[in-house]
Amino acid sequence: xxxxxxxxxxxxxxxxxxxxxxxxRDELARLETRLARAPFLCGDxxxxxxxxxxxxxxxxxxxxxxxxxxxxxxGLHPISDVFPGVARWLARIEALPGYDQTxxxxxx
Numbered sequence: 001x002x003x004x005x006x007x008x009x010x011x012x013x014x015x016x017x018x019x020x021x022x023x024x025r026d027e028l029a030r031l032e033t034r035l036a037r038a039p040f041l042c043g044d045x046x047x048x049x050x051x052x053x054x055x056x057x058x059x060x061x062x063x064x065x066x067x068x069x070x071x072x073x074x075g076l077h078p079i080s081d082v083f084p085g086v087a088r089w090l091a092r093i094e095a096l097p098g099y100d101q102t103x104x105x106x107x108x
Contacts, residue, residue, distance in 0.1 A: 021074030024060065028076075028083050031057070035085040039092055046096065054093050057086060062107060 071077035080087035
């Protein structure tokens with residue numbers, strides 16, 4: 001059960017966790033494919049698509065840092081090895097002017 005490992009009250013079965021991990025890998029693979037064609041999701045410049053997708057992908061990265069054994073078991077860690085294009089995209093977003101002002105202080 002992964003619930004206690006992740007600090008959740010309700011138990012998460014290994015099967016449910018693996019299914020969710022597979023869905024997340026599929027979505028990250030879609031982003032990886034798109035980012036192979038351009039530096040941002042819709043082309044050469046940051047767009048609303050990047051702004052919408054970034055928080056969820058960044059949360060996945062945070063999870064992989066906090067729970068590397070769990071995310072490795074799900075095939076998501078290290079993200080820079082599994083999805084290098086996504087990792088480079090994250091770095092491009094994080095390099096944008098003003099990004100530091102939006103980063104949650106408790107994540108640092």
